[in-house]
Amino acid sequence: xxxxxxxxxxxxxxxxxxxxxxxxxxxxxxxxxxxxxxxxxxxxxxxxxxxxxxxxxxxxxxxxxxxxxxxxxxxxxxxxxxxxxxxxxxxxxxxxxxxxxxxxxxxxxxxxxxxxxxxxxxxxxxxxxxxxxxxxxxxxxxxxxxxxxxxxxxxxxxxxxxxxxxxxxxxxxxxxxxxxxxxxxxxxxxxxxxxxxxxxxxxxxxxxxxxxxxxxxxxxxxxxxxxxxxxxxxxxxxxxxxxxxxxxxxxxxxxxxxxxxxxxxxxxxxxxxxxxxxxxxxxxxxxxxxxxxxxxxxxxxxxxxxxxxxxxxxxxxxxxxxxxxxxxxxxxxxxxxx
Numbered sequence: 001x002x003x004x005x006x007x008x009x010x011x012x013x014x015x016x017x018x019x020x021x022x023x024x025x026x027x028x029x030x031x032x033x034x035x036x037x038x039x040x041x042x043x044x045x046x047x048x049x050x051x052x053x054x055x056x057x058x059x060x061x062x063x064x065x066x067x068x069x070x071x072x073x074x075x076x077x078x079x080x081x082x083x084x085x086x087x088x089x090x091x092x093x094x095x096x097x098x099x100x101x102x103x104x105x106x107x108x109x110x111x112x113x114x115x116x117x118x119x120x121x122x123x124x125x126x127x128x129x130x131x132x133x134x135x136x137x138x139x140x141x142x143x144x145x146x147x148x149x150x151x152x153x154x155x156x157x158x159x160x161x162x163x164x165x166x167x168x169x170x171x172x173x174x175x176x177x178x179x180x181x182x183x184x185x186x187x188x189x190x191x192x193x194x195x196x197x198x199x200x201x202x203x204x205x206x207x208x209x210x211x212x213x214x215x216x217x218x219x220x221x222x223x224x225x226x227x228x229x230x231x232x233x234x235x236x237x238x239x240x241x242x243x244x245x246x247x248x249x250x251x252x253x254x255x256x257x258x259x260x261x262x263x264x265x266x267x268x269x270x271x272x273x274x275x276x277x278x279x280x281x282x283x284x285x286x287x288x289x290x291x292x293x294x295x296x297x298x299x300x301x302x303x304x305x306x307x308x309x310x311x312x313x314x315x316x317x318x319x320x321x322x323x324x325x326x327x328x329x330x331x332x333x334x335x336x337x338x
Contacts, residue, residue, distance in 0.1 A: 068309035085306040099289045110191045111250035118201030126209050143199030147259045154193045155267035180268035183287035208242040255319045258292040
């Protein structure tokens with residue numbers, strides 16, 4: 001007779017985890033090895049993207065955030081400076097708020113008009129019976145023009161004194177704006193330049209419009225729908241994902257708006273051909289001053305890298321916030337999955 005707390009006769013001692021089955025342990029080990037091999041294979045395929053993402057996005061973002069809290073001029077060692085750079089940008093740099101207003105104006109007005117104009121041109125070309133290739137090429141070619149060359153051409157075209165557009169407006173008895181030389185008209189002139197190069201959106205919208213099922217248009221006609229109703233209830237729900245893509249990419253691109261604004265200001269001010277003269281971006285009167293210009297001017301001309309990193313972080317935060325809002329509220333103008 002065995003003790004109450006002892007081991008029963010004829011029974012094998014049990015370990016702390018209970019009875020062990022060699023076959024079950026072997027299958028579990030094989031399953032773990034298989035999962036490890038699959039994880040290693042997945043990481044191997046993802047490694048090029050992970051390396052690029054880490055080197056060209058994560059590292060610059062972390063470095064920018066770090067330098068925004070330091071005093072650094074690009075030569076010596078960076079010294080931690082707390083929130084002084086942030087306080088300087090928000091409270092002691094009036095040009096920051098002007099650049100922010102100009103940038104947001106361009107985001108709201110320029111992106112909206114480019115999307116609407118590109119969609120309108122795409123719809124018109126899809127309705128054309130003859131000469132589709134000619135019109136498609138004619139509207140797409142301006143998009144291929146280099147930004148600097150296109151801006152210089154527009155600056156001379158819209159020259160208030162010698163430009164052909166103002167001459168034509170004068171012949172018709174219409175007002176002649178100052179365009180790039182007038183603070184009230186400089187941003188609308190940049191918007192016209194952006195709408196002129198709308199060929200990229202036109203091509204995207206044409207492809208999406210041609211993919212709308214014709215059966216839905218036929219069903220709408222049988223129900224007595226007019227052109228506006230067909231666009232509202234057939235075309236728009238089908239192309240709404242493409243509109244979302246155009247708006248989000250347009251916001252991101254416009255938040256980085258730099259080349260056209262600074263070239264237009266230089267040409268309009270007459271400094272473009274005189275490399276020896278000092279040019280302050282934003283001509284005329286800061287109306288074309290944008291945050292990307294401010295990042296370059298503050299960091300690479302004034303060597304205040306800490307303040308430049310603060311402005312860059314503000315740009316990043318605004319871009320992320322606007323994109324997140326658009327993606328979260330996409331149900332307001334995108335087709336539902338029901």
